[in-house]
Amino acid sequence: MKALILIGGFGTRLRPLTCTRPKALFPIVNKPLLQITFERLAENGVDEVILAVNKLTQFHIRQQHLPKYGLTVKYSLDPPKIPLGTAGPIKKAEKLLGHDDPFLVLNGDLITEINYKEMLATHAEGKAVATIALHEAEDPSRYGVAELADENRIKRFIEKPPKGTEPTKLINAGVYVLSPKIFNYIPSGRAVSMEREVFPRLAEENVLYGHKVSGLWIDIGKPEDYLQTNKMLLETCADKQRKNPRFECRNPVALGKGVVIGENSVIGPCAVLGKNVTVGKNVQIRDSVVFEDVKIGDDAVICGALIGEAAQIGKKAKVTEGCIIADHVKVKDGVLLREKVSVCPAKEV
Numbered sequence: 001m002k003a004l005i006l007i008g009g010f011g012t013r014l015r016p017l018t019c020t021r022p023k024a025l026f027p028i029v030n031k032p033l034l035q036i037t038f039e040r041l042a043e044n045g046v047d048e049v050i051l052a053v054n055k056l057t058q059f060h061i062r063q064q065h066l067p068k069y070g071l072t073v074k075y076s077l078d079p080p081k082i083p084l085g086t087a088g089p090i091k092k093a094e095k096l097l098g099h100d101d102p103f104l105v106l107n108g109d110l111i112t113e114i115n116y117k118e119m120l121a122t123h124a125e126g127k128a129v130a131t132i133a134l135h136e137a138e139d140p141s142r143y144g145v146a147e148l149a150d151e152n153r154i155k156r157f158i159e160k161p162p163k164g165t166e167p168t169k170l171i172n173a174g175v176y177v178l179s180p181k182i183f184n185y186i187p188s189g190r191a192v193s194m195e196r197e198v199f200p201r202l203a204e205e206n207v208l209y210g211h212k213v214s215g216l217w218i219d220i221g222k223p224e225d226y227l228q229t230n231k232m233l234l235e236t237c238a239d240k241q242r243k244n245p246r247f248e249c250r251n252p253v254a255l256g257k258g259v260v261i262g263e264n265s266v267i268g269p270c271a272v273l274g275k276n277v278t279v280g281k282n283v284q285i286r287d288s289v290v291f292e293d294v295k296i297g298d299d300a301v302i303c304g305a306l307i308g309e310a311a312q313i314g315k316k317a318k319v320t321e322g323c324i325i326a327d328h329v330k331v332k333d334g335v336l337l338r339e340k341v342s343v344c345p346a347k348e349v
């Protein structure tokens, strides 16, 4: 089975951390999301993955040398400076995907436990051109929403309907099984939106179906959701309670290789420290994700924040709820960053 992963978006809601890496490479409890996705696809019987990327995301992914779990990995590039949207890249990869069998398409910013084999079986039963995984969400207005007719046929698909107007709570989980007939529905050579152009037309022609899924599902595309994803997965895979006379870990906490922590520091609850992070004395870190190679000075406080790779946080500095500090930023000694401050890559504050 083949799977195409969409990884050519700009990740605007996670800027400025996405200035230097695509969402698919964000660490989830110290493992890149794409690596987790590869692992799951391989477990579900996929043998070939096509990454629908742009030049920049391709560059970043290549540099990571991720383990591939036996998958053949190919790239399909959006044309320079012309992002193809969410359907255009599927048309672009037509030759690679082939016309023989249905295939999977995944948004690249998801953590899910969806059983792809089951989805494929549902798809094969009916006369669907596309089968969409449908997940129940509290606030459907942030997503694509499906209205079902009989036998799981989707009679209407609306992308991000205004709040209060959503017909159901069933949202597009960003995972599709598509039949090769789909290529007839996507014009080539321009950006095409799967959600705004292709799905509504398939629904009209009665060839769009849904497959309800439950269990873990999160789109990491917003800072609070990314943080929440780490917290949830920390609960299940955090390191065992560390007893160290010099510092305190309040679980759940995950520490990457080579992390060094100074005396009297308190790490956690809900803190992820990437590899080679250095923490000074009397530091407090909670509800935060700290990427690799970050240096944190004595008496600093970090709560509810995202700290990018190789950033330096000065002594007595304080970084609070919703702050996003990009890669290589230097926050000087004593600086207080209040709620939701973002600092662009390599800046000094």
Ligand code: GDD
Pocket (backbone or CB within 6 Å): 006, 007, 008, 009, 010, 052, 053, 054, 078, 083, 084, 085, 086, 089, 106, 107, 108, 109, 142, 143, 144, 145, 159, 171, 172, 173, 174, 195, 219, 221
């Ligand atoms: N190659 C390529 N080119 N990929 C793209 C492009 C593009 O121009 N634009 C977006 N993508 C990729 C993104 O990188 C992401 O992995 C995926 O397509 C979806 O884009 P998002 O920007 O994350 O969309 P969204 O989260 O607002 O909404 C989508 O996902 C929801 C589920 O999380 C829609 O599919 C919704 O209907 C859905 O409910």
Ligand code: MG
Pocket (backbone or CB within 6 Å): 107, 109, 219, 220, 221
């Ligand atoms: Mg998304």
